[in-house]
Amino acid sequence: MVAVAQHPNIQLMTMAEVVNVDGYIGNFKVTIKKRAKYVDWDLCTGCGTCMEKCPTKKIPDAFEMEMGQTTAVRFLYPQAVPGKPFIDAEHCTKLLNGKCGVCEKVCPTKAIRYDDKDEIVTEDIGAIVMATGYDLFEWEKAYGEYGYGMYPDVVTSLHFERLSSSSGPTGGKIQRPSDGKIPDSVAFIKCVGSRDDTKGKSYCSRACCMYTAKHAYQLKDKHPDSDAYVFYMDVRATGKGYEEFYMRSQKAGAKYIRGRVSKIYPKGDKLVLKTEDTLLSKPMEVEVDMVVLATAMVPAEGAKDLAKIVGFTTDKDGFFQEAHPKLQPVETFSAGVYLAGTCQGPKDIPDTVAQASAAAVKVLGLFAKNELATEPMISEVDYNKCSGCEFCVPICPYKAISIKQLAERYHGQQINRRVADINPSLCQGCGACLPACRTTAITLKGFTDEQLVAEVDALCL
Amino acid sequence: MSIEENKEYTPKIIVFACNWCTYAAADLAGLNHLEYPASVRIIRTPCSGRMDPNLVLRAFNRGADGVLLSG
Amino acid sequence: MKRRVGVFVCECGTNIASVVDTEKVAAAAKNMPGVIFATNYKYMCSDPGQELIKNAIKEHGLQQVVVASCSPRMHEKTFRKAVEDGGLNPYMFEMANIREQNSWVHKDREEATQKAEDLVRMAVSKVLKHKPLKIATIPITKRALVIGGGIAGMQTALDIAEAGHKVLLVEKEASIGGKMSQIDKTFPTMDCAA
Ligand SMILES: Cc1cc2nc3c(=O)[nH]c(=O)nc-3n(C[C@H](O)[C@H](O)[C@H](O)COP(=O)(O)OP(=O)(O)OC[C@H]3O[C@@H](n4cnc5c(N)ncnc54)[C@H](O)[C@@H]3O)c2cc1C
Ligand code: SF4
Ligand code: SF4
Ligand code: SF4
Numbered sequence: 001m002v003a004v005a006q007h008p009n010i011q012l013m014t015m016a017e018v019v020n021v022d023g024y025i026g027n028f029k030v031t032i033k034k035r036a037k038y039v040d041w042d043l044c045t046g047c048g049t050c051m052e053k054c055p056t057k058k059i060p061d062a063f064e065m066e067m068g069q070t071t072a073v074r075f076l077y078p079q080a081v082p083g084k085p086f087i088d089a090e091h092c093t094k095l096l097n098g099k100c101g102v103c104e105k106v107c108p109t110k111a112i113r114y115d116d117k118d119e120i121v122t123e124d125i126g127a128i129v130m131a132t133g134y135d136l137f138e139w140e141k142a143y144g145e146y147g148y149g150m151y152p153d154v155v156t157s158l159h160f161e162r163l164s165s166s167s168g169p170t171g172g173k174i175q176r177p178s179d180g181k182i183p184d185s186v187a188f189i190k191c192v193g194s195r196d197d198t199k200g201k202s203y204c205s206r207a208c209c210m211y212t213a214k215h216a217y218q219l220k221d222k223h224p225d226s227d228a229y230v231f232y233m234d235v236r237a238t239g240k241g242y243e244e245f246y247m248r249s250q251k252a253g254a255k256y257i258r259g260r261v262s263k264i265y266p267k268g269d270k271l272v273l274k275t276e277d278t279l280l281s282k283p284m285e286v287e288v289d290m291v292v293l294a295t296a297m298v299p300a301e302g303a304k305d306l307a308k309i310v311g312f313t314t315d316k317d318g319f320f321q322e323a324h325p326k327l328q329p330v331e332t333f334s335a336g337v338y339l340a341g342t343c344q345g346p347k348d349i350p351d352t353v354a355q356a357s358a359a360a361v362k363v364l365g366l367f368a369k370n371e372l373a374t375e376p377m378i379s380e381v382d383y384n385k386c387s388g389c390e391f392c393v394p395i396c397p398y399k400a401i402s403i404k405q406l407a408e409r410y411h412g413q414q415i416n417r418r419v420a421d422i423n424p425s426l427c428q429g430c431g432a433c434l435p436a437c438r439t440t441a442i443t444l445k446g447f448t449d450e451q452l453v454a455e456v457d458a459l460c461l
Numbered sequence: 462m463s464i465e466e467n468k469e470y471t472p473k474i475i476v477f478a479c480n481w482c483t484y485a486a487a488d489l490a491g492l493n494h495l496e497y498p499a500s501v502r503i504i505r506t507p508c509s510g511r512m513d514p515n516l517v518l519r520a521f522n523r524g525a526d527g528v529l530l531s532g
Numbered sequence: 533m534k535r536r537v538g539v540f541v542c543e544c545g546t547n548i549a550s551v552v553d554t555e556k557v558a559a560a561a562k563n564m565p566g567v568i569f570a571t572n573y574k575y576m577c578s579d580p581g582q583e584l585i586k587n588a589i590k591e592h593g594l595q596q597v598v599v600a601s602c603s604p605r606m607h608e609k610t611f612r613k614a615v616e617d618g619g620l621n622p623y624m625f626e627m628a629n630i631r632e633q634n635s636w637v638h639k640d641r642e643e644a645t646q647k648a649e650d651l652v653r654m655a656v657s658k659v660l661k662h663k664p665l666k667i668a669t670i671p672i673t674k675r676a677l678v679i680g681g682g683i684a685g686m687q688t689a690l691d692i693a694e695a696g697h698k699v700l701l702v703e704k705e706a707s708i709g710g711k712m713s714q715i716d717k718t719f720p721t722m723d724c725a726a
Contacts, residue, residue, distance in 0.1 A: 001686065001708060001709055001713075003690060004681075004686045004689055004690060004701065004708060005708070007689075007690065007693045007694075008693075009692075009693035009694075009696070009697065009698050009699055010689050010690070010693045010699045010701055011698070011699070011700050011701065012681075012701050012703070012708065013700060013701065013702045013703070014681070014703045014704075014705065014706050014707060014708065015703075015704065015705065015706050016702045016703065016704065017702070017704050018677075018679055018702060024670075025670075026670055026671060026672035026673060027670060027671065027672075027673060028673075028677070030677055032702055037706070063714065065714075075706075075707070076705055076706040076707040077707065077713060079713070080706060080707035080709075081707055081708050081709065082707070084706075085706075086706045123675075123677065123700060124673045124675065125673060125675055125676065125677040125700065126672050126673035126674050126675055126676065127676045127677070128676070128677045128678075128679065129676060129677070129678045129679070129685070129688045130679055130680065131678055131679060131680035131681075131682060131684040131685030131688060132679055132680040133680055133682040133684065133710050133711060134711070158711075158714060158715075161714055161715045161716050162714060162716075164716045164717075165714075165715075165716040166716075168716070172716075210719045210720070211719060213719065214717070214718075214719045214722070218716070218717070239720065240720075241720040241721075242719070242720055244720075245719055245720045300680075306679070310679075340678075340684040340685065340687070340688045341680075341682060341683065341684025341685070342682075342684065343680065343684070348719075349683055349712065349718055352682075352683055352684045352687075353683060353684075353687050355684065356683070356684040356685070356686075356687035356688040356691070357687060357688070357691050359688050360687070360688045360691030360692050360695075361691075363676050363688075363692050363697075364691075364692060364695050364697070366672065367672065367674045367676075367692075367695075367697050369672060370671075370672065371669040371670060371671050371672060372669060372670050372671075372672055373667045373668070373669055374667065374668045374669065374670060376623065376665035376666060376667050376668075377623075377665065424668065425670050445663070445665055446623065446662070446665065448661065450661050451658045451661045451662075454657035454658055454660070454661055455654045455657060455658050457657065458650070458653045458654040458656070458657040458658075459650055459653075459654050
């Protein structure tokens with residue numbers, strides 16, 4: 001992470017989002033909104049005095065999955081990169097109602113800016129790599145049988161990561177959220193929202209089998225007397241060294257039970273899981289102190305809108321669509337736009353890194369050239385025939401067609417006529433616009449109507 | 462094509478094949494020497510989106526017995 | 533555009549010639565409208581094969597070229613280059629796929645030869661309607677945008693930066709790192725995530 005921040009060729013823009021993309025491969029104009037941070041990062045040294053002194057200390061910390069509390073002026077997490085704080089405008093009392101102002105007083109470099117505003121910048125860009133990652137499936141909305149999120153000790157795997165992290169809210173002790181007790185037994189449930197058409201997603205999330213094996217191992221490692229039950233449909237340990245890792249978890253004492261948990265209900269301070277051991281065809285009930293749900297990966301919030309802005313498509317689940325599943329796995333249908341990581345589909349870190357390097361190579365391949373030859377077999381509009389009906393505009397998968405005004409003389413008068421115009425750098429020559437054009441104003445060079453008809457005639461005669 | 466007396470009737474099939482998938486697949490069939498009737502004739506298109514219904518009608522009009530549009 | 537088509541039928545060693553009678557196809561091509569020259573040759577994609585095209589363009593004043601050989605997905609670029617070197621616009625060219633879509637998938641010599649003739653006729657009819665096309669060029673801004681600063685975005689940014697190009701990394705949160713920064717240790721090696 002630090003290597004990224006320190007690299008002289010990398011410019012970081014955090015708290016920023018892309019709001020518009022114009023142009024085409026090699027020549028994009030990208031508009032970015034930088035949200036107000038209320039701290040001047042050029043002046044701030046990252047000393048942390050503001051955070052220490054901020055009196056608004058009881059904000060549920062999203063980074064800690066709300067299992068810890070944080071301040072209004074804060075670092076996203078202690079090792080944040082860049083190591084600079086921002087003010088959370090939704091909670092800062094100074095920004096909300098003008099009261100406080102402590103951080104401004106204590107900041108030794110006078111870096112606090114309560115009047116900071118969102119800023120819009122436009123950047124010239126040659127290639128775009130999408131790497132917006134994933135979010136976790138909102139199981140609370142779908143799984144009534146697991147309590148709709150009402151039982152505090154039914155948590156997700158990401159909660160478990162924070163609990164077992166030495167920099168987390170419990171300092172690395174696995175304690176259950178409700179009362180801080182070290183659980184005597186933990187149930188891990190896999191495929192929550194994955195491989196479940198009715199409540200969640202049809203696909204497999206690919207990383208949860210392995211991180212659940214990791215969690216069960218971590219529990220046994222830290223608290224050898226605790227029981228770890230893993231409820232599963234299948235164990236998919238297909239990567240290099242993965243099967244061995246799963247075995248290691250079982251050797252450490254994790255108990256794997258094949259079955260879907262049909263219900264969780266509280267009993268005293270315990271949770272009861274109803275399930276069936278499908279290998280023994282026996283219904284069973286298990287009492288545990290805590291339940292960890294391995295929830296599905298879903299596309300990052302706003303991914304669909306972002307794909308629209310940049311100009312490519314998403315798949316049925318909202319992940320970014322690659323140009324070809326086997327042959328062009330990191331390219332999109334938009335030239336100069338590439339994909340890396342879980343934004344394209346669920347995957348673990350090794351696959352993510354491999355794909356990220358592949359995307360980099362595609363960019364470098366482009367940058368190795370000084371100019372781009374445009375494919376001449378593209379479509380062209382005959383303005384004389386175009387009626388300006390705009391039928392072709394939404395058809396083009398590459399957003400290559402726009403409407404322009406054509407100044408003409410008509411009966412001695414100057415008039416403006418609307419016609420379709422195809423951008424030769426964006427058009428990929430697919431020809432989808434041709435059948436849409438009622439006036440046959442569009443020709444696709446190299447595959448004209450005349451040529452295809454000549455071919456048909458030559459074969460049929 | 463006229464139907465010759467001594468030959469079995471073989472329908473003339475015109476295939477409009479997308480350059481990126483079907484045309485490539487037909488090449489792959491070749492690479493693997495997967496045999497199919499010689500009465501199949503393939504026309505390369507840049508994408509199935511290019512296909513105009515008029516082309517299909519034209520093919521039938523000119524005596525094609527079947528048209529396969531694949532992409 | 534004058535109609536002066538040259539047709540070159542490739543034997544591809546025996547890949548084509550063992551099933552298709554290439555000599556017969558070339559002879560039939562000579563009678564197709566617009567064709568003023570036709571021949572068959574052992575390997576059209578070889579250097580002497582390409583020379584054959586270049587020389588014929590000059591000698592016979594060809595305006596359009598058809599090569600009947602393998603798939604255009606294989607050698608379209610090669611032959612366009614030869615046509616260009618011969619002094620024509622590279623897009624005054626068409627290929628007939630008589631290997632992948634003919635000699636490799638059919639056994640009956642007569643049928644395959646008939647089909648090859650049809651495919652050549654198709655290519656000739658098409659090439660006659662070709663117009664010279666121009667390749668334009670556009671400049672490239674050598675600066676990449678990476679959207680999202682998780683492990684994927686960081687790795688991509690580093691790789692591009694290491695190769696000497698500028699990268700703008702846009703992250704919506706206040707820190708890069710993504711989900712990995714919340715993860716304690718990672719499988720399968722159990723090293724720390726950050
Ligand atoms: C509980 C759990 C444990 C795991 N354990 C392991 C493990 O041990 N080993 C392993 O290999 N894998 C593990 N994984 C999988 C691992 O988290 C992912 O493979 C990896 O983090 C994917 O990286 P990414 O960069 O694609 O996505 P992310 O980490 O999600 O990063 C995406 C980044 O993009 C940003 N972003 C999103 N939208 C925008 C936008 N519109 N504009 C700008 N920025 C945006 C996000 O803020 C984020 O920083 C685990 C997953 C979970 C849920
Ligand atoms: S002004 Fe806001 S951020 Fe600063 S110390 Fe007060 S509450 Fe915290
Ligand atoms: S990776 Fe494993 S736990 Fe996750 S969805 Fe697939 S099978 Fe289920
Ligand atoms: S040919 Fe395809 S890419 Fe080009 S303008 Fe028409 S629809 Fe768009």
